[in-house]
Amino acid sequence: MKRLSIIVILFILPAAFLASCEQPAGGNKALQARVDSLQSKLDSAYVPGTGEIMNGIVQPHHYKLWLAGQQQNWKLAEYERHQLSGGFKRIRKYHKNTPEAAALAMIYPEMDALEKAIKQKDAAAFKNHFALLTNTCNTCHQATKYEFNVITVPSAPNFDNQRF
Ligand code: HEC
The missing domain is CATH 1.20.5 (Single alpha-helices involved in coiled-coils or other helix-helix interfaces)
Incomplete structure (x- = not known):
């Protein structure tokens, strides 16, 4: 056995x-x-380039966020802020291990401050943090050697076909 x-x-x-x-x-x-x-x-899967994300997502939603905030249309402002943050999320997702992914952290404090200003419907804080956010866009462009891409706080409404 x-x-x-x-x-x-x-x-x-x-x-x-x-x-x-x-x-x-x-x-x-x-x-x-x-x-x-x-x-x-x-x-062969499509990956959006950083320039495409900036041009197609970040720049228009930065603009629309400003327009909505100027009008104190807080619900729309929060929507635009969220869309804008989607652009940065895509950089993190699709461009890991690049200088822009490494520099991304600098934008979050101002994105958070804007979220708070919107939540509190605080027009003065919104204006202040929008300017700081825009400075940070440029700080990142400098850090990634695209300093010639200069972003400004908008001075005139541009989207004639949408109500803010
Ligand atoms: C993490 C760094 C970073 C941050 C933050 C950032 N950018 Fe950029 N941005 C870049 C880089 C890198 C390029 C160049 C990409 C390329 O051409 O491949 C660029 C390019 C651009 C361009 C040029 C696109 C074109 O085709 O003309 C615009 C517009 C732009 N960014 C807008 C913004 C705005 C508005 C913000 C802030 C709300 C912002 N960016 C924040 C890194 C950043």
Whole structure:
């Protein structure tokens, strides 16, 4: 009986284990083809560039945030602030290990201060922190060697087809 147990442990169990690891015929090939196809999809997946995110998300929502805040339209202002923060989130997500991702932390204190000003419907604090936010846009442009991209606090409404 003892001998039988030893035989089972030494020979039969390992053999059964190895058999269970074996792929069905062609399994490895099919799996590799699937991995290759997913990899090629991944390689051609669209990734928005930092310039695109700045131009398409950050700049317009910075502008609209200002317009809404000027009108003390706080609900819209919070919406625009949230959209603006989406631009920065995309930098963090799609541009890891870049100078801009490393510099991103500088923008959060002013984004938070604006959130607070909006929540408290504080027009003076909004104005103050919007100016500081805009300075920080430029500080980051300097830090990332795009200092020639100079952002200003808007001076005139621009979006004629939306009510603020
Ligand atoms: C984390 C750093 C960083 C912060 C913060 C930042 N930017 Fe940028 N921005 C960049 C970089 C880097 C570029 C150049 C990207 C490129 O061309 O690839 C850029 C480019 C731009 C451009 C030029 C896009 C174009 O095509 O003309 C605009 C406009 C812009 N940023 C607006 C803003 C505004 C508005 C803010 C603040 C609300 C801001 N940025 C905050 C890093 C930053």
